[in-house]
Amino acid sequence: MSEQIAYWGYPTNILLASGCSAEAVAWCGKAGRKRPLIVTDPGVRALPWFEKLTATLRARCPDLVIFSDIRANPSLDEARNGANFFQKGSHDSIIAIGGGSAIDAAKGIALASQNPTYLEQFEWSQAMAQYPTLADYPKSELPPLIVIPTTAGTGSELSREAVLVDTDLHIKKVITHAELLAFCVLLDPDLTVGLPPGLTAMTGMDALVHHIEALCSPLFHPMSEGIALEGICLIAQHLPKAFADGSDLSARSGMLTASAMAAVAFQKGLGGVHALAHPIGARFGTLHGLLNAILLPYVMRANRNAIEPQMNRLARMLDLDGTGFNAVESWILSLRNNLNVPHNLHAVSLTENDAEWVGQQAVADISSSETNALPLNAEQYAAIYRAAVRGRLEDVTPF
Numbered sequence: 001m002s003e004q005i006a007y008w009g010y011p012t013n014i015l016l017a018s019g020c021s022a023e024a025v026a027w028c029g030k031a032g033r034k035r036p037l038i039v040t041d042p043g044v045r046a047l048p049w050f051e052k053l054t055a056t057l058r059a060r061c062p063d064l065v066i067f068s069d070i071r072a073n074p075s076l077d078e079a080r081n082g083a084n085f086f087q088k089g090s091h092d093s094i095i096a097i098g099g100g101s102a103i104d105a106a107k108g109i110a111l112a113s114q115n116p117t118y119l120e121q122f123e124w125s126q127a128m129a130q131y132p133t134l135a136d137y138p139k140s141e142l143p144p145l146i147v148i149p150t151t152a153g154t155g156s157e158l159s160r161e162a163v164l165v166d167t168d169l170h171i172k173k174v175i176t177h178a179e180l181l182a183f184c185v186l187l188d189p190d191l192t193v194g195l196p197p198g199l200t201a202m203t204g205m206d207a208l209v210h211h212i213e214a215l216c217s218p219l220f221h222p223m224s225e226g227i228a229l230e231g232i233c234l235i236a237q238h239l240p241k242a243f244a245d246g247s248d249l250s251a252r253s254g255m256l257t258a259s260a261m262a263a264v265a266f267q268k269g270l271g272g273v274h275a276l277a278h279p280i281g282a283r284f285g286t287l288h289g290l291l292n293a294i295l296l297p298y299v300m301r302a303n304r305n306a307i308e309p310q311m312n313r314l315a316r317m318l319d320l321d322g323t324g325f326n327a328v329e330s331w332i333l334s335l336r337n338n339l340n341v342p343h344n345l346h347a348v349s350l351t352e353n354d355a356e357w358v359g360q361q362a363v364a365d366i367s368s369s370e371t372n373a374l375p376l377n378a379e380q381y382a383a384i385y386r387a388a389v390r391g392r393l394e395d396v397t398p399f
């Protein structure tokens with residue numbers, strides 16, 4: 001066999017329509033299942049539309065049960081508890097409703113429901129080493145997932161990964177399995193109209209960072225690159241509108257689409273923004289999308305020498321005034337400003353005292369730093385972080 005230069009695995013059934021979340025039980029049926037468990041979080045469960053949706057779903061499936069015993073950053077233990085609940089109820093499929101936390105918990109429950117040790121066995125780096133392609137995974141008969149995202153940002157609805165907290169070690173673990181890709185993703189803009197402007201902005205910026213980091217990753221993946229370019233155009237078109245008027249269904253649909261596309265784009269990898277945001281978020285609890293939104297221009301400036309070709313293409317795609325890096329940077333700064341995103345990390349109570357620690361942790365964040373446009377070291381990450389705390393973009397010199 002010739003040397004493998006790339007491996008690409010691609011998505012699943014995706015529906016986009018106002019009200020399509022009502023089809024969740026029907027999609028369980030298409031998967032040959034009759035006893036779904038709804039997995040959600042307490043926040044989503046309390047939203048005004050939730051009861052109406054579950055009443056509609058119960059009309060087709062009277063025994064429908066809801067599991068919502070999870071926190072904002074779900075843990076491995078919560079996934080195990082959910083798996084017990086799943087087994088005791090003899091469920092055969094999962095309908096995940098919510099943002100990244102609920103969807104990741106649902107994936108953990110799906111994996112642990114077949115075997116509690118799977119949560120360790122399919123830890124990301126171990127699984128990637130053992131199963132280089134999707135076809136190499138053992139057949140685990142995981143229950144099919146029907147996923148209904150209620151924010152437009154994480155992309156978890158279309159990824160095969162879940163982030164779960166190991167409460168003993170105080171770290172976030174990533175698990176992955178070929179069968180964790182949803183059987184069907186239902187993108188229903190009606191469910192996102194109530195998302196407040198601040199959360200709309202932060203989750204939307206997370207999706208933007210996913211696309212930009214994927215576009216700038218040095219891996220060879222032209223399909224993902226094309227998706228990233230188009231995804232950025234969708235965000236440019238729809239995020240300001242969704243922020244200004246949450247009831248704009250066309251803008252909400254555009255953002256749900258762009259967010260889902262981002263999970264496909266970042267098969268090409270993420271970069272330094274996520275490498276920095278992961279450890280900071282794990283330690284200080286700062287919102288992931290907010291951190292990404294603040295950090296993006298600082299990391300882009302550090303990467304500048306390696307990403308000029310991508311920025312030239314992006315500036316043309318977005319039809320910006322000016323060319324290349326400078327035009328894209330101005331666009332991002334003005335978008336960020338219009339969405340009321342602060343320009344510095346000091347505004348979210350972070351200080352330069354932690355710079356050394358952040359730098360070391362960012363380098364250790366293999367999933368992100370290995371696919372950053374440039375191989376940055378701990379000192380360089382620390383320097384980017386310091387500049388971001390001060391809000392001095394001019395202090396970042398391209399490496």
Ligand SMILES: [Zn+2]
Nearest residue numbers: 206210274288
């Ligand atoms: Zn992200």
